[in-house]
Amino acid sequence: QSALTQPRSVSGSLGQSLTFSCTGTSSDVGGYNFVSWYQQHPGKVPKVLIFAVSQRPSGVPDRFSGSKSGNTASLTISGLQAEDEADYYCSSYAGHSAIGLFGGGTKLTVL
Amino acid sequence: VQLVQSGPEVKKPGESLKISCMGSGFDFGTSYMGWVRQMPGKGLEWMGVIFPYDLTVRYRPSFQGQVTISVDKSINTAFLQWSSLKASDTAIYYCAKESYGDVEYWGQGTLVTVSS
Numbered sequence: 001q002s003a004l005t006q007p008r009s010v011s012g013s014l015g016q017s018l019t020f021s022c023t024g025t026s027s028d029v030g031g032y033n034f035v036s037w038y039q040q041h042p043g044k045v046p047k048v049l050i051f052a053v054s055q056r057p058s059g060v061p062d063r064f065s066g067s068k069s070g071n072t073a074s075l076t077i078s079g080l081q082a083e084d085e086a087d088y089y090c091s092s093y094a095g096h097s098a099i100g101l102f103g104g105g106t107k108l109t110v111l
Numbered sequence: 112v113q114l115v116q117s118g119p120e121v122k123k124p125g126e127s128l129k130i131s132c133m134g135s136g137f138d139f140g141t142s143y144m145g146w147v148r149q150m151p152g153k154g155l156e157w158m159g160v161i162f163p164y165d166l167t168v169r170y171r172p173s174f175q176g177q178v179t180i181s182v183d184k185s186i187n188t189a190f191l192q193w194s195s196l197k198a199s200d201t202a203i204y205y206c207a208k209e210s211y212g213d214v215e216y217w218g219q220g221t222l223v224t225v226s227s
Contacts, residue, residue, distance in 0.1 A: 034211040
């Protein structure tokens with residue numbers, strides 16, 4: 001049961017829009033609308049940004065949005081800010097094991 | 112909703128350990144509770160999930176037989192237990208209230224250090 005595939009790092013400039021990808025299979029990302037995204041700053045607890053593919057918890061800015069196409073989920077950050085520099089993880093329900101599966105994480109550097 | 116985990120632990124290889132996560136502000140008995148491992152400098156890994164209502168536990172295969180997940184419904188607390196720790200168990204362990212792999216709430220994390 002391999003982790004979901006995320007690029008190891010991305011970088012962007014202040015104000016730019018960026019999209020992170022998260023690729024799985026038809027047994028996880030492609031098979032269920034249970035994809036979530038988390039932001040983790042160094043030494044901190046992960047924060048829920050997106051759940052159920054595209055839903056934002058209250059308090060999460062609408063600069064963050066989620067979507068899915070086939071076996072790939074995406075997180076888009078619009079209007080990049082300095083405080084967005086962090087690690088981003090995707091997760092999906094994996095029906096065959098009935099347990100979640102994380103991606104390896106993407107480190108965002110804001111230039 | 113709050114998930115409050117037990118404090119940091121320093122153990123020797125071969126020792127046993129049980130860490131805890133107390134939930135409040137939600138119906139613990141009908142909520143799925145999971146444990147997530149984060150090794151130093153590494154990513155997040157689901158370890159397993161328990162449904163307190165019927166005590167059903169599902170483990171990620173790589174953790175099956177390595178740890179035990181349990182709950183005590185009378186005190187709204189989930190547990191993660193090792194019978195014989197290894198140095199490779201050194202990590203931060205987060206408990207999470209989850210639904211179909213989506214974490215709704217995170218505990219603050221428990222740092223477990225295993226060193227001789």
